[in-house]
Amino acid sequence: MLFCHTFLLPIAKSQNIEDSELIVEKDTAFIKYSFLNDLSREHNIAATTETNSLVTSHARILIVDDDAVNLQVLVNAFSTDSFEIETALSGVEALDMLQNNSYDLVISDIMMPHMSGYDLAKHIRKKLSISELPILFLTARQQSEDIQRAFLSGANDYVKKPMEYMELKSRVQALIQVKQSSEERLRIEAAWLQAQIQPHFFFNTLNSIISLHGVDEEKMEELLLAFSDYLQTSFDFQNVDLVVPIDYELKLVRSYLAIEQIRFGDKVQVIWDIPENIELFVPPLSIQTLVENAVQHGILPRRGGGTVTIRIVETEQHFNITISDNGVGFDNNGPKEKRGVGLVNTQQRLKQLFGVELTIKSVVGQGSTISLQIPKK
Numbered sequence: 001m002l003f004c005h006t007f008l009l010p011i012a013k014s015q016n017i018e019d020s021e022l023i024v025e026k027d028t029a030f031i032k033y034s035f036l037n038d039l040s041r042e043h044n045i046a047a048t049t050e051t052n053s054l055v056t057s058h059a060r061i062l063i064v065d066d067d068a069v070n071l072q073v074l075v076n077a078f079s080t081d082s083f084e085i086e087t088a089l090s091g092v093e094a095l096d097m098l099q100n101n102s103y104d105l106v107i108s109d110i111m112m113p114h115m116s117g118y119d120l121a122k123h124i125r126k127k128l129s130i131s132e133l134p135i136l137f138l139t140a141r142q143q144s145e146d147i148q149r150a151f152l153s154g155a156n157d158y159v160k161k162p163m164e165y166m167e168l169k170s171r172v173q174a175l176i177q178v179k180q181s182s183e184e185r186l187r188i189e190a191a192w193l194q195a196q197i198q199p200h201f202f203f204n205t206l207n208s209i210i211s212l213h214g215v216d217e218e219k220m221e222e223l224l225l226a227f228s229d230y231l232q233t234s235f236d237f238q239n240v241d242l243v244v245p246i247d248y249e250l251k252l253v254r255s256y257l258a259i260e261q262i263r264f265g266d267k268v269q270v271i272w273d274i275p276e277n278i279e280l281f282v283p284p285l286s287i288q289t290l291v292e293n294a295v296q297h298g299i300l301p302r303r304g305g306g307t308v309t310i311r312i313v314e315t316e317q318h319f320n321i322t323i324s325d326n327g328v329g330f331d332n333n334g335p336k337e338k339r340g341v342g343l344v345n346t347q348q349r350l351k352q353l354f355g356v357e358l359t360i361k362s363v364v365g366q367g368s369t370i371s372l373q374i375p376k377k
Helices: 039-052 068-077 091-100 117-125 144-153 165-195 199-212 217-234 246-267 287-299 341-354
Strands: 022-026 029-034 060-064 084-088 105-109 135-139 157-160 268-273 306-314 318-325 359-363 367-375
Touching (some): 060 068, 060 091, 068 084, 068 165, 105 117, 117 144, 135 144, 135 165, 157 165, 199 217, 246 287, 287 367, 341 367
Parallel strands (some): 105 135, 135 157, 268 306
Antiparallel strands (some): 318 367, 359 367
């Protein structure tokens, strides 16, 4: 038996190119990018949104899609904003770019050959948390299990296709604010930690100054000057900046080491191996934290003290920074010791800014070495 089905379709009305919706066919689904049809209205709304945005600096966004047309559509969508946009045509290419660059947001399609958006997110989450690098998925899949899989893979949010321009932009702004809020928290925490000088260090230094009075006026004056420099740098508002010149950071390190050398004499030896006129920026209070850790937990507990070596080696692509000591060390293969807040804070800031982690090696009775690589921009 034959069946005949009849239905009516309306005749499409003519449209201007500016009023049309861009439809991209991908696989068996039609993905519709519906942007504002009035170009002047688009610019006005974008300008208003940027003015009222909580994002405080130009953000870097990495967009990942295996379709070059889709990439161009998204790049054009953000053309009215102050974002710095970079693109990748595959998950593998995106991971290579993330290895050498720092971003505030990754926008990724899900259905890509060789490495899906899910797999890309899982690789990113092995190194960076949801606050350290937010991920926004673009997906034509709207089943609950697909959305659940997206979040389980490490996504912060998703936008369904077809998408509206203002919805996409609002979600992007919100996720960038998550990243920047996390950075701000770490900067303030680092400055606060430095401002909260350990009471024993403060009072011990003052006691050393008092004990030198009438005994060694020259050394007392030297200690007073070093302590003054240390306090001034510790309370400097520049400590809440993302990065500072290496000379500024080393000024604090030298003040700290000068105090410890006057207090402990030959127990604290220092070797400086740093090139002249080096153009390097580091997170404030980062090297100082590593040096203080080497002194307090490495050489001072060792009978007779020891030596701290501060070395910076410039290569074609990186600056290799190493802080080593020949102190008491610890078991590198044993249970991880609980790290201080300052060391954890330094680790987190390095990950957010440069995507790098501290490498820690130690041998009991032989000392420890903490190293990191800061990529050249």
